[in-house]
Amino acid sequence: MTERIAGAVLGTETEFGITITNQAEFNPVLASSLVINSYAGDQARIQWSYEDESPGRDSRAFGYEPAPMADFESGLVNLVLTNGARLYVDHAHPEFSTPECPDAMHAALYDKAGEVVLEQAAQAARDILAPEERLLIHKNNSDGKGNSYGAHENYLVARSVPFADLVRHMTSFFVSRQIITGSGKVGSENGRPDVDFQITQRADFFEEEVGLETTLKRPIINTRDEPHADPVKYRRLHVIIGDANLSETQIFLKLATTRLVLEAIEAGTIGDPVSLADPVQSVWRVSHDPTLKTTIRRQDGSSISALDLQWHYLETVAKHAEMEGVSNNDSLAIAEWEETLELLESDPRSASDRLDWAAKLELLEQYRGRDGLEWSDPKLRLIDLQYHDVDRSKGLYHRLVAGQRMRRIFSDEAIAAAATVPPDGTRAYFRGRCIEKFGSSIVAANWDSLVFDVGEDALKRVPMMEPRRGRRSMVGDLIDSCDTAADLVHALGGSDG
Amino acid sequence: MAEQDRKRTHPQEQTEEVEAAPNASSPAAEELAETIDDLLDEIDSVLEENAEEFVKNYVQKGGE
Numbered sequence: 001m002t003e004r005i006a007g008a009v010l011g012t013e014t015e016f017g018i019t020i021t022n023q024a025e026f027n028p029v030l031a032s033s034l035v036i037n038s039y040a041g042d043q044a045r046i047q048w049s050y051e052d053e054s055p056g057r058d059s060r061a062f063g064y065e066p067a068p069m070a071d072f073e074s075g076l077v078n079l080v081l082t083n084g085a086r087l088y089v090d091h092a093h094p095e096f097s098t099p100e101c102p103d104a105m106h107a108a109l110y111d112k113a114g115e116v117v118l119e120q121a122a123q124a125a126r127d128i129l130a131p132e133e134r135l136l137i138h139k140n141n142s143d144g145k146g147n148s149y150g151a152h153e154n155y156l157v158a159r160s161v162p163f164a165d166l167v168r169h170m171t172s173f174f175v176s177r178q179i180i181t182g183s184g185k186v187g188s189e190n191g192r193p194d195v196d197f198q199i200t201q202r203a204d205f206f207e208e209e210v211g212l213e214t215t216l217k218r219p220i221i222n223t224r225d226e227p228h229a230d231p232v233k234y235r236r237l238h239v240i241i242g243d244a245n246l247s248e249t250q251i252f253l254k255l256a257t258t259r260l261v262l263e264a265i266e267a268g269t270i271g272d273p274v275s276l277a278d279p280v281q282s283v284w285r286v287s288h289d290p291t292l293k294t295t296i297r298r299q300d301g302s303s304i305s306a307l308d309l310q311w312h313y314l315e316t317v318a319k320h321a322e323m324e325g326v327s328n329n330d331s332l333a334i335a336e337w338e339e340t341l342e343l344l345e346s347d348p349r350s351a352s353d354r355l356d357w358a359a360k361l362e363l364l365e366q367y368r369g370r371d372g373l374e375w376s377d378p379k380l381r382l383i384d385l386q387y388h389d390v391d392r393s394k395g396l397y398h399r400l401v402a403g404q405r406m407r408r409i410f411s412d413e414a415i416a417a418a419a420t421v422p423p424d425g426t427r428a429y430f431r432g433r434c435i436e437k438f439g440s441s442i443v444a445a446n447w448d449s450l451v452f453d454v455g456e457d458a459l460k461r462v463p464m465m466e467p468r469r470g471r472r473s474m475v476g477d478l479i480d481s482c483d484t485a486a487d488l489v490h491a492l493g494g495s496d497g
Numbered sequence: 498m499a500e501q502d503r504k505r506t507h508p509q510e511q512t513e514e515v516e517a518a519p520n521a522s523s524p525a526a527e528e529l530a531e532t533i534d535d536l537l538d539e540i541d542s543v544l545e546e547n548a549e550e551f552v553k554n555y556v557q558k559g560g561e
Contacts, residue, residue: 015560021551028558092558144552149560214561240561363540370537382548383540385555394543403536 005158005234006266007259009100009426009467012111012251014244015093015149016118017138017388020129028092031135034128035094036077036087039121046435048078048088049444049451058212059163059225059235080445082420082436084428085110087117093149094118094137099432100447100467102425104256105329109410111251113418115139119390120419139244140388141201144381146189148205150214151244155237155259156229156467161266166237167210167221168273169265173258174220174241175282176309178203179292179344180337181254183243184357186364186375186384188288195288196375197364199357201243203287209279214240220279228447230465237262241283246388246397248409249354253340256333260317260326269320274309275299290361292348310341353407359400360387430470433479434488441485454486462492 018035020026078088084099096114101107122137129135142148157166182199190204198204211219220241227234239258245251264270276282277297285294286306295303304312314337320326321334343351344358352362364380367373373380389395400406422432427448434442434450443459444451452460464470482488545551 017555017557019555019557021554091560093560095560143555143557145556147557147559149557152561215559218561366533366537370534378549378552379544381552382545385552386544396540396543399536399540399543403532403539405536 004263004266005156006161006262007104007155007157009102009156010104010107010255010259011098011100011154012107012114012255013095013097013150013152013154014111014114014139015090015095015141015151016244016390017140017143017149018092018094019136019138021134021136022132023129029089032089032092032094033077035118035121035125035135035137036079036089038124038128039087039117040077040079041124046078046080046439046442047444048080048086049446049449055224055226056212057225059223080431080435080442081117082422082432082439083110083113083418084422084426084432084435085114085117087121091149094121099422099428100426101423101428102468102471103327103329104252104259104333105409106423106425107255108248108252109414109418110423111245111255112248112410112415115246115390116415116419119392122391137390138385138388139246139390140183140385141244142185142189142205144185144187144189144384148189148202148218150240151202151242152214153239153242153255153258155239155262156227157235157237157262158266159227159231159233159235161235163223163235165265166262168275169261169270170237171209171220171279172274172276172309173261173313174239175276175279175286175296176306176313177254177257178241178283178286179306179310180250180257180340180355181242181245182287182355182357183245183388184360184384186381188284192284193288197290197361198284198287199290200287202241203284206241206280206283220283229467234467243356244388245356246395247354247356247359247406249336249407250356252409253333253336253354256330257313257317257337260320260330260333261313263326264317264320267320267324269316269323271316274304274312277301290348290357292344307341307345310337314338314341353405356387356397359397359406360384363387363396363400424472424476425468427464427467427470429472430464430475430479433475434485437479437482438485438488452485452489454484454489456486460489462489 018028018031020031086097098110118137122135125135178200183201185198185201188195188204192204205218207217208219210221212223222238222240224238227236277299282296292307295305297303318334348358349362352358387396392398422429441452443453448464450462
């Protein structure tokens with residue numbers, strides 16, 4: 001099994017919907033700050049250091065577009081958690097960025113842990129609100145009124161893979177994987193054609209094939225080139241065309257299948273690209289057809305369905321796995337992928353135990369059948385929204401779980417543990433353990449460094465430009481053996497910062 | 498390159514019935530219907546009151 005860089009480290013970022021009912025002057029920025037401060041409790045508030053961040057850097061060779069830095073946090077609430085994650089206010093939403101994870105299974109687990117963190121934070125924040133005010137957090141991506149917020153995935157990719165190759169191969173993969181990644185939505189937005197129900201929350205908002213933007217004219221392939229790691233060796237593929245998912249199986253599938261396709265691109269086993277005639281139109285056409293019968297046009301004039309495109313990628317990845325060997329996790333993903341495509345092919349609703357869009361559609365159809373509701377009925381829109389409520393007593397996804405209607409891959413205990421304990425296999429282990437053990441001595445943190453104040457004249461900066469260094473096998477004993485941050489910094493030989 | 502063995506089974510290519518759909522009057526189907534009704538009743542009890550008002554007031558700022 002050849003070791004590949006593609007997807008060797010990955011993670012997700014989720015912006016949560018936030019609302020307070022019965023509050024006249026609801027301000028989402030203040031509400032988000034309240035939630036995050038409430039979670040912080042007594043935890044040290046560690047400053048996030050932006051010195052190495054450059055979200056305006058573009059992967060395309062032709063230069064830079066203006067960086068979207070305007071309101072890129074100005075002293076807003078920001079936490080680094082003991083699990084290595086980041087919890088902060090981004091624009092007008094609470095955002096949870098998972099720690100860097102060594103495989104798709106861990107990334108899915110920490111994506112779920114983010115829900116628990118937000119559920120607990122909202123619970124704590126409720127103590128501060130008036131009795132009639134209710135704070136609700138939704139893991140969704142749209143308010144149904146033309147406003148969208150993101151669920152992003154990040155995959156480490158070798159710098160040696162030409163960005164043009166990523167664009168060529170990933171575009172039709174991203175268009176077609178919507179049938180695996182969608183969380184479902186009643187109606188359409190952003191001027192797209194009317195539809196009763198569609199597969200994804202986000203499709204209506206994609207307007208470009210390739211670009212740097214994330215808030216306007218969203219592109220299928222985002223070119224942000226900000227690896228948070230050694231830029232000579234790595235890039236980070238920042239994927240913005242995905243939905244926030246509740247289903248554990250689905251989050252794993254989304255991350256594992258994307259990672260495998262990237263690995264096949266890096267290994268050169270991917271074969272010829274499938275080029276679409278109109279990728280942007282194809283995005284919403286695929287999303288707008290929950291029967292999965294729609295076909296989209298290829299550049300060669302032929303047509304293909306999203307399902308057949310997914311079969312193509314599955315076969316390509318299975319061939320790659322045979323030739324190169326893959327991990328047990330990846331073998332599991334390939335088997336799950338095949339099973340899910342078979343279900344979608346026989347009857348999309350039969351995937352309602354594992355795909356949010358199918359589960360939501362099944363629930364909506366049950367309601368329509370029982371109560372004779374038209375698709376325009378507000379009750380169906382409410383069900384659509386409440387499916388995503390992270391409060392386990394009220395969220396409809398969680399009610400389906402309680403009714404044993406969703407296939408799970410994690411225990412509640414494992415998810416709860418991931419809310420506080422970092423993954424072993426990446427630098428997030430070092431970050432999380434240091435926050436937990438030496439938090440009061442850390443003055444600033446970001447993805448690729450920690451800055452310690454150990455009581456000497458100069459602050460000590462520990463760089464972490466290699467995302468797989470700092471894992472438990474490398475630093476676990478060292479952290480255990482150090483009583484103070486000063487011991488640790490001196491043992492590491494940290495440079496003056 | 499060798500042709501893949503991995504082949505999806507198109508529904509129309511299947512030679513045997515996967516599984517007959519349970520007859521509507523069978524005990525299993527009745528039990529399922531009951532549990533679905535129970536589920537919808539349970540969900541009714543947690544749904545936000547006044548769907549129209551709630552949906553109207555649910556406005557988010559764009560993000561990312």
